[in-house]
Amino acid sequence: MLEFFRAGGLLMWPLFICSAISIAIIAERFWSLQNKRISPPELITHIWQWLKSDQVDNNRISALQRNSPLGQILASGLATRDSTRDITKESIEDTGRHVTLSLEKNLNTLGTIAAITPLLGLLGTVIGMIKVFAVITTEGVGNPETLAGGISEALITTAMGLVVAIPSLIFYRYFRGKVNILVVDMEEKAIKLVEILHGEREFDVDKDLR
Numbered sequence: 001m002l003e004f005f006r007a008g009g010l011l012m013w014p015l016f017i018c019s020a021i022s023i024a025i026i027a028e029r030f031w032s033l034q035n036k037r038i039s040p041p042e043l044i045t046h047i048w049q050w051l052k053s054d055q056v057d058n059n060r061i062s063a064l065q066r067n068s069p070l071g072q073i074l075a076s077g078l079a080t081r082d083s084t085r086d087i088t089k090e091s092i093e094d095t096g097r098h099v100t101l102s103l104e105k106n107l108n109t110l111g112t113i114a115a116i117t118p119l120l121g122l123l124g125t126v127i128g129m130i131k132v133f134a135v136i137t138t139e140g141v142g143n144p145e146t147l148a149g150g151i152s153e154a155l156i157t158t159a160m161g162l163v164v165a166i167p168s169l170i171f172y173r174y175f176r177g178k179v180n181i182l183v184v185d186m187e188e189k190a191i192k193l194v195e196i197l198h199g200e201r202e203f204d205v206d207k208d209l210r
Contacts, residue, residue, distance in 0.1 A: 009153045012160060018113045018120070019164045025106045026171045033103065033175065039070040040183050044189055045075060048196065056081070069099045069165040070186050075194045092190045099186070101181045107172060114149020114169035128154025184188045 008011075043064070048089075050056045056078055064075040080088045132151055141193040 009124060009157065009174055010172070011127070011157050013164060015120055015124075015157065015160045015164055018117050018168075022110060022113045022164060022168045022171075026167075029110075029171075029175050030104065032105075033178050033182065036180070038068060038103070039185050039189065040068055041069065043070055043074060047078065047193065051196070056180060068181075069102065072099055073131045073186055073190050074193055077190060081127060085194065088182045089194055092194065094184075096186065096190065100179070100183055103182060107175055107179070110172045110175070112169055114165050114172050116159045117165040117168065118175060119161070121165075122159040124157020124161070125154040128157065132175060184205065 037205045047056075047064075048155065050060060061078050064071040073092055073095050076091045077088050083091075128151060131153065191206045
């Protein structure tokens, strides 16, 4: 493995760094974007119980903010529950934009890695071929070992770039889709809260917890 790494030349180092960053981001996003961590299904029920028993206070709102990203959005709605519907909705939407940005954390970096690693591999290919032609110019084609070294460097960096880029792109697309699904789910629950707070609907345990 070490010989393989050395044969790829200097560009193997940035490719290795990109692969390490990509693995770290993928592992972190898998942990952070779990449904139960982002949008706990029981929050709407708890809020409804607080509202029925008139137990909504600053301490509960603060605890709700710390609970989860969905909790942050619902807490902003509770904080403005005595205001007009438009103000409550605007507060929720503003918090929702910040929460969405937090859910997309590091995804741009992952997408960048997916985009640049094939280019680094291509650069390694170009450098390897330049070395091959330089050897041909100075020594002719009589030294196959030297020629093989340049060709090997070209192929190894190309392969390494693709090995890093392909899974990075797959997981980038996967996490983008996951974030979109989570955001839509939180929007639906936030709309339910607005309607409940302003008397536009009654909470239905069987329907609203699906």
